[in-house]
Amino acid sequence: MIDRKKTYLFYKPSDELEEKVQAIRKVGRKHGFQLVEDPNDANIIVSFGGDGTFLQSIRKTNFRDDCLYIGVNDGKLGFYTDFSTTDLEKIELGLQSDNIEVLRYPTIEVTVDGMKSFQCLNELAIRSNIIKTFAMDIYIDDIYFETFRGDGMVVSTPTGSTAYNKSLKGAVVDPKLKSMQLTEIASLNNNQYRTLGSPLLLSKERELVLKIIQDGNDHPIIAADNEALSIRHSHEVRIKVSEKEIKTLRMKDNLFVHKVKRSFL
Structure with a gap:
């Protein structure tokens, strides 16, 4: 049962979606949930849309670790969205039963x-901004590991391991493992450049450092989750598992294994 009931709704209005949201508003009011206009006043933030909208709701509200994020999908269930606008009965059941639990996702x-610091729930991607490879020196805990040349690198969280990372042949990681994964994008391996050539899973105690080699392609694109960042002239990117975790609501009959099986098998 949810005790904290100040709720902010995050979605892109449309005539079709608004009708569904209004129906869910009625369910919320029935169970004593209070809607607020400012997300800073809320202790529950509900997104309506797919996994991308859920990620945006977290990013636009500054990765709050003092509130609960809930994803409601307008269609098929996703990895972050356990509820659907088409199943009001399940939403109402979730609001009043013991069939729900709070899940903490690492970032x-x-x-x-x-200088500039930010969080990611899915992944950080760093790649060339032109049709040309670029090079980076890779350090783990400030110990030189390898020199990479290729299209780029993706550093994913366990929950982000099933998104961009998986398409690059990275491993699917249990979200209960507090870790991060380094996956290459089209690396060159020859007599001059030699990389591990496989995904690398690092524990939460590690710090990963990517140092961009200045050789003519010095301004790669940096993307956090599903948003490109306006960062230019970057030379060094440091990444570690954060102490900040995102809390979300999950149905106990929709576990990680169920989600992987439903999505890929």
Whole structure:
């Protein structure tokens, strides 16, 4: 049973979606939930849409670790969305039963050039902004590991391991493991450049450092989750598993194994 009931609704209005949201508003009021206009006043933030909308709701509300995020999908269930606008009965059941639990998702903290820091729930991607490879020196805990040349790198959280990372042949990781995964994007392996050539899973105690080699392609694109960042002239990117976790609501009959099986098998 949810005790904290100040709720903010995050979605992109449309005539079709608004009708469904209004129906869910009635269910919320029935169970004593209070709607607020400012997300800073809420202790529950509900997104309506797919996994992308759920990620945006977290990013636009500054990765709050003092509130509960709930994803309601307008269609098929996703990895972050346990509820659907088409199943009001399940939503109402979730609001009043013991068939729900709070799940804590790990995030990664990224610092660019020792100044700009931000969080990611899915992944950080760093790749060339032109049709040309670029090079980076890779350090783990400030120990030189390898020199990479290719299209880029993806550093994913366990929950982000099933998204972009999986398409790059990365491993699918249990979200209960507090870790991050480094996966290459089209690396060159020859007599001059040699990389591990496989995904690398690092524990929460590690710090990963990507140092961009200045050789003519010095301004790669940096993307956090599903949003490109306006960061230019970057030289060093430091990444570690953050102490900040995102709390979300999950039905006990929709576990990680169920989600992987439903999505890929």
